Amino acid sequence: MTEKNAYAKSGVDVEAGYEVVERIKKHAARTQRAGATGALGGFGGMFDLSQFSVKEPVLISGTDGVGTKLMLAIKYNKHDTIGQDCVAMCVNDIIAAGAEPLYFLDYIATGKNKPEQLEQVIAGVAEGCLQAGSALIGGETAEMPGMYGEDDYDLAGFAVGVAEKSQIIDGSKVAEGDVLLGLASSGIHSNGYSLVRRVFADYTGEEVLPELKGKKLKEVLLEPTRIYVKAVLPLIKEGLVNGIAHITGGGFIENVPRMFSNDLAAEIEEDKIPVLPIFEVLEKYGQIKHEEMFEIFNMGIGLMLAVSPKKADRVKELLDEPVYELGRIVKKTGTSVVISNG
Incomplete structure (x- = not known):
């Protein structure tokens, strides 16, 4: 029994994982913006801050998931918008602090890799990134049989933005009468x-x-x-x-x-x-x-x-x-x- 067959018998389909990566590359490519560098599929996503004329740059980050709204996406078999939810929950938080979103990374955990379904999820992520002006520079898909059912998946994301230090919104400027x-x-x-x-x-x-x-x-x-x-x-x-x-x-x-x-x-x-x-x-x-x-x-x-x-x-x-x-x-x-x- 080869190692590949052994892994497949444990419930992990590495070929499906490779297919997912290939399917999502075109969606990530749609989100390219100034500063995004490196190819999707490496060990780390890269972003070049030197292209931005920010005198006192402050990086502001946010991370979130979609919660049990995912269960309705699964129930109704509609997966093409839930990725936008994930992006929105992160980038809306960092814009609230005064930051321009720069890049986004996603994480999907599933019981069984279904490339067509996961491509729909990532297409939604890419659409969210386009609306936010944010580059999708990386992510991770984990097949975890035993942790999740075959039809289940979870989705989380991480966004980073930049703000001029003088323009950070932290509540200190809000005054009576506003x-x-x-x-x-x-x-x-x-x-x-x-x-x-x-x-x-x-x-x-x-x-x-x-x-x-x-x-x-x-x-x-x-x-x-x-x-x-x-x-x-x-x-x-x-x-x-x-x-x-x-x-x-x-x-x-x-x-x-x-x-x-x-x-x-x-x-x-x-x-x-x-x-x-x-x-x-x-x-x-x-x-x-x-x-x-x-x-x-x-x-x-x-x-x-x-x-x-x-x-x-x-x-x-x-x-x-x-x-x-x-x-x-x-x-x-x-x-x-x-x-x-x-």
């Missing part, structure tokens, strides 16, 4: 899916719920996370933004206070939030308390900006999309986030 501006989310994004799956456990995903305006449930639940890099980066470079909150797990209550100091609070008018139909469906079908929804989901706002009042009009001018003026930064007298009915 305006809170919201950018719309594309849907649930990639958070709260353990609850989402419980609410819709008995659904096939083919249902067209009347509240969802003609879309199949599975299309709405797998809508990929929006990437905000290209919208927000010009604002950062022009020095227009004091604080940024990426609304992920923990919703408004956990994430908004992360962009300002402990002596401040956010006052948000609920009627200014463009609540998406899927959140109303979740609240109704899941019998979730209304106030708890803001502790779990983005409710239709995926990114929130704190902006000086005199700069708010310029921010709205540069953003080629609806911008929602949600409230103000105030002195803290109680909780860090106050959501009122207007």
